Amino acid sequence: MSELTRTLDVADQDQRRRFITESLVEAFSDLMEAAPAAFRTKFRKMAASPFAFYRGSACLFYADVARLRDPWADERTSRVWIQGDLHAENFGTYMDSTGRLIFDVNDFDEAYVGHFTWDLQRFATSIALLGWSKALPDSEIEKLVRHATHAYLDQVRWFVRGEQDAAFSLNLDTTDGIIHHILQKARLKSRSELLDRETETEGYDRRFRNKVGVRRLGDAERAKVVAAFERYLATIPQDKKMSDFAYTIKDVVGRSGFGIGSAGLPAYNVLIEGENEALENDIMLSMKQGNVAAPSRVVTDEEISSYFAHHGQRTALSQRALQAHADEMLGYTEIDGVGYSVSEISPYESDLDWNELTEPDDILPVLDYLGRAVAKVHCVSDSDSDQSLVPFQTEEAIEKVVQGREEEFTQWLCDFALEYADVVRDDHRLFVDAFRGGEIGDISATRSG
DSSP states (O other), X not given: OOHHHHHHTTTOHHHHHHHHHHHHHHHHHHHHHHOHHHHHHHHXXXXXXXXXXXXXXXXXXXXXXXXXXXXXXXXXXXXXXXXXXXXXTSEEEEEOTTSOEEXXXXXXXXXXEEOHHHHHHHHHHHHHHHHXXXXXXXXXXXXXXXXXXXXXXXXXXXXXXXXXXXXXXXXTTTOOHHHHHHHHHHHTXXXXXXXXXXXXXXXXXXXXXXXXXEEOOOXXXXXXXXXXXXXHHTTSOGGGOOOGGGGOEEXXXXXXXXXGGGTTOOXXXXXXXXXXXXXXXXXXXXXXXXXXXXXXXXXXXXXXXXXXXXXXXXXXXXXXXXXXXXXXXXXXXXXXXXXXXXXXXXXXXXXXXXXXXXXXXXXXXXXXHHHHHHHHHHHHSSTTSSOSSSOSOHHHHHHHHHTTOHHHHHHHXXXXXXXXXXXXXXXXXXXXXXXXXXXXXXXXXXXXX
16 A cells, blocks of 8 residues: 555545545535535536546645655745646636737636645646546556656756746747647737627627626625725736726626636626727726635645735735736735735637647647746746745755656656546545535535425
8 A cells, every 4th residue: 555545544435535525615615605506516517527526626635735745845845836726727828918928827726835746746646637538558647747747847957057037938939839829829819809709889888798607786786896996906016007097997797607616706807998998908807706725724834824915915926926927917906805816807818728639649748848837837936026935946946855866756746646646536436426415515416496
């Protein structure tokens, strides 16, 4: 029996089933009570496959890895800014603040400060689960994890040698193959296309369309959101601010229907004027309640938790730390004392579609880019970035702990990925049975009444 299976005691199926349900209830009880229908939808999506379950259960992953020995964690490498929910589908394109299209890690809702290995373990396990879903043997899956790990370590070494962390990016000039194609597709998108899909003209101005997931606000709620928006403006860095005119509000609506990770979180969309009065330059913003970051449930360092006023601020500050040139509209605010993050709904987002990747030879070059992207977010979020929580060079800390033991580190990640992917597949079955049996809080698999 391996250290992982012995520590997690996964052989006792009844105990493991209780651990799964208790972890989910502890993480989501407040949101489940507030939005039971949203969580029924979330859990149904998680029931679809082991990978979907893995995506929606970051809280369980951290409850597990926090109990495992981490031979690569020291005073510095246990205090790295991490993405927090790093799986193979959390990569895509965005337009950075310099106007360049970038392929990178995305989704910073779970970002926090913790072990750098946690991101890599979660990412490696997601590769193993995807490989299993494509019926690849373990030997091929191990090659994939090895390739991604080697790319990560190679890029960390590049950052150690280089002088400017922010100089590296995956863009149209530095990529080829599928990643280059994704960037090219993003280039074809336009703000007008997004606005035409989400808004309509009424007289001589725009407003949001009334569609599924859109909720019109009463006067009192709208006033709260507008006041929160005004507070948000003070959180935009001064050097990134547009003129006051650009932030004139045109419409505000409530939003729902987000992905697996954001179920039950209140959110609003705000339509503003933009840099000029031309309707094609209107800008859409998302104002979403910050969730409790999954890693924060196992990190007990009070210096880290006290650094953030609320989870909306944490989300925004984390994204600024992890991206070299983050969204110019990125900021945060509060509504009724609860934190919200604010960001632009970008027309230039294009995600990596794993359905198009079936053969190992096609997957390997993609994982090379993904491994380098992970190294980038880790290495730009240190003493050179606009934050004070990680006051050292991350790349130097990682290189020091791995140097001379690269093969040992790579094998450790491969072994974890394969073993934990087996655990996740078993957990998925236990979760489905528990959900069907009405064992997860007050959320039944069927709607009552």
